[in-house]
Each structure stands twice: as C-alpha cells, then as structure tokens.
Amino acid sequence: MDAILSVRDLGVRFGSLHAVNDVSFDAQRGKITAVIGPNGAGKSSLFNLISGAIPPSSGQVLFEGQDVTGASPDQMLRSGMARSFQITNLFFELTVRENLRLAAQFLEQGRGWLRPVTVSTRGMARVDELITQFVLAAKADELAGYLSHGEQRRLEIAVALAARPRMLLLDEPTQGMSHADTKETETLIRGLAVEHGLSILLVEHDVDLVMSLSDYVVVMHQGQKLAAGTPAVVRSNPKVQMAYFGEHQERARCLN
Ligand SMILES: Nc1ncnc2c1ncn2[C@@H]1O[C@H](COP(=O)(O)OP(=O)(O)OP(=O)(O)O)[C@@H](O)[C@H]1O
Numbered sequence: 001m002d003a004i005l006s007v008r009d010l011g012v013r014f015g016s017l018h019a020v021n022d023v024s025f026d027a028q029r030g031k032i033t034a035v036i037g038p039n040g041a042g043k044s045s046l047f048n049l050i051s052g053a054i055p056p057s058s059g060q061v062l063f064e065g066q067d068v069t070g071a072s073p074d075q076m077l078r079s080g081m082a083r084s085f086q087i088t089n090l091f092f093e094l095t096v097r098e099n100l101r102l103a104a105q106f107l108e109q110g111r112g113w114l115r116p117v118t119v120s121t122r123g124m125a126r127v128d129e130l131i132t133q134f135v136l137a138a139k140a141d142e143l144a145g146y147l148s149h150g151e152q153r154r155l156e157i158a159v160a161l162a163a164r165p166r167m168l169l170l171d172e173p174t175q176g177m178s179h180a181d182t183k184e185t186e187t188l189i190r191g192l193a194v195e196h197g198l199s200i201l202l203v204e205h206d207v208d209l210v211m212s213l214s215d216y217v218v219v220m221h222q223g224q225k226l227a228a229g230t231p232a233v234v235r236s237n238p239k240v241q242m243a244y245f246g247e248h249q250e251r252a253r254c255l256n
Pocket residue numbers: 014017019037038039040041042043044045046205
C-alpha cells in the first residue's frame with residue numbers, strides 16, 4: 001500500500017456544530033478514493049480542510065508524508081495537490097484557452113512569475129496538451145461562459161490539471177450534469193487515474209457513480225466517518241444501508 005494522502009483525526013467546528021468530527025482515512029497513490037454521504041454530511045467541509053481552504057480545529061493532513069495541515073490552497077498546489085470546486089471557479093468572460101493559460105502560468109513560477117504566459121513555451125505547450133486531452137479544440141476560442149454545463153466542468157478539471165499535480169481533489173464533478181455528460185466525466189476521471197497515474201479524491205453525491213468509479217469509498221454521516229472500504233464492502237455494510245442507501249431508497253420510494 002502506498003498512501004499519497006493521510007487524513008488523521010481531522011475535525012472542524014462551526015460554532016456548536018461539529019461539521020467534521022475526527023475523520024481518518026488514507027487515499028492510495030494512483031487510485032480513486034471517494035467520499036460520499038447525504039446532504040450536510042460534512043463532505044465539502046472535509047474537502048476544504050484537506051485542500052487548505054479552511055483551517056482544521058483538530059487533526060492532521062499528510063501529503064506524500066509531509067505534514068500539510070493548514071497549508072493554503074496555493075501551498076498545496078505547490079506540493080502537488082490541485083482541486084476543483086463544487087461551485088465553478090472559471091472566468092466566464094475569458095475564452096477556454098485564456099482560462100487554461102492563466103492556470104498554466106503556475107508552471108512558470110520561479111522562472112519569471114509575471115512573464116506573460118503567451119511567451120512561455122512551457123505554459124503554451126501545456127495549454128495545447130490540455131485542449132487536446134480534454135477534447136476542447138473546437139471550443140478553444142469561445143468564452144467559458146458560453147460553454148455547456150458539461151463542457152464547463154470538463155474545462156474546470158483541465159484548469160486544475162494545468163499545474164501537473166500528482167493528486168486531484170474534485171467536489172461533486174458531475175453536479176447538475178445530464179446523464180450523458182456524467183458518463184463522459186466518469187470515463188475522463190477513470191482515464192486520469194488509470195492512464196495518467198493521477199491520484200484522485202472525489203467528493204460525490206451520486207452513489208452509482210461512486211460505486212462504479214472508486215477503488216475505495218469513505219462514507220460520511222453527520223460529520224463522522226460511518227464506514228470505509230471497497231465499493232462492495234461499503235454497499236453491504238448495514239450501517240451504511242440504513243444511514244445512506246436506506247435514506248436514498250426511502251426518498252426514491254417517496255418520489256415514485
Ligand atoms: N462556513 C460554515 N459555517 C457554518 N456552518 C457551515 C459552514 N460550512 C458548512 N457548514 C455546515 O456544516 C454542515 C456540513 O456541511 P457541508 O457543506 O460540509 O456538507 P456536504 O456533505 O458537502 O453537503 P452537500 O451534499 O449539500 O454538498 C452543514 O450543516 C452546513 O450547514
């Protein structure tokens with residue numbers, strides 16, 4: 001086993017609410033690890049603690065053996081961990097290529113950070129590579145704001161990968177997507193891990209997606225880790241069925 005990320009007894013309080021309560025798990029290198037749980041379970045809070053967006057009240061985050069607890073998102077990116085948010089962070093008034101150029105500027109740090117990326121061959125090569133890899137050539141000169149929802153989420157992942165991270169954190173990458181776009185994103189994420197060896201931590205609501213995509217699943221419920229294991233192990237856990245799938249099935253029954 002080769003853990004790229006270790007989360008140890010991580011917690012955060014918002015006033016009296018213990019949004020994340022003593023959560024521990026490892027994410028293995030080159031694998032897809034998913035965090036699932038119902039609304040308000042603490043998934044995004046956990047994601048924000050790991051990626052450095054909010055400081056933890058307790059616990060530790062280790063990335064490649066280094067203690068990165070409380071490091072800023074920028075420091076995390078420098079260490080090799082990139083993230084894509086539940087809420088979009090694209091510049092809608094810029095083109096696809098310009099969004100990627102901005103993100104690729106990171107590759108030039110320490111080599112003239114303020115140098116325009118247009119004259120940086122390294123950054124330009126990365127932009128071209130991402131446009132091809134993410135099948136965005138036909139849209140390269142369109143404003144990001146005019147892309148379809150699925151294309152925007154695809155571009156966001158491309159933006160997160162511009163700095164060549166070794167680990168990618170994704171918060172609900174298929175939120176609001178059509179079935180076809182979800183399937184496409186699933187294939188894309190799997191390809192990043194299997195073909196490119198990227199380690200992925202995914203926070204996701206869509207149980208079916210998580211079960212078919214992940215190597216390892218952490219189930220959150222009311223801020224705590226309820227269970228963890230392979231998709232098959234987690235799915236057959238009675239506590240999980242009660243707290244999560246039970247609730248889903250109940251909701252599905254109510255909807256039908
Ligand atoms: N900045 C904050 N201040 C106060 N309370 C917060 C804050 N962020 C989250 N919470 C609360 O913490 C709990 C966990 O929220 P969180 O967003 O982490 O859940 P989630 O599992 O991501 O939910 P969803 O599936 O809806 O995205 C919720 O009760 C939420 O209202």
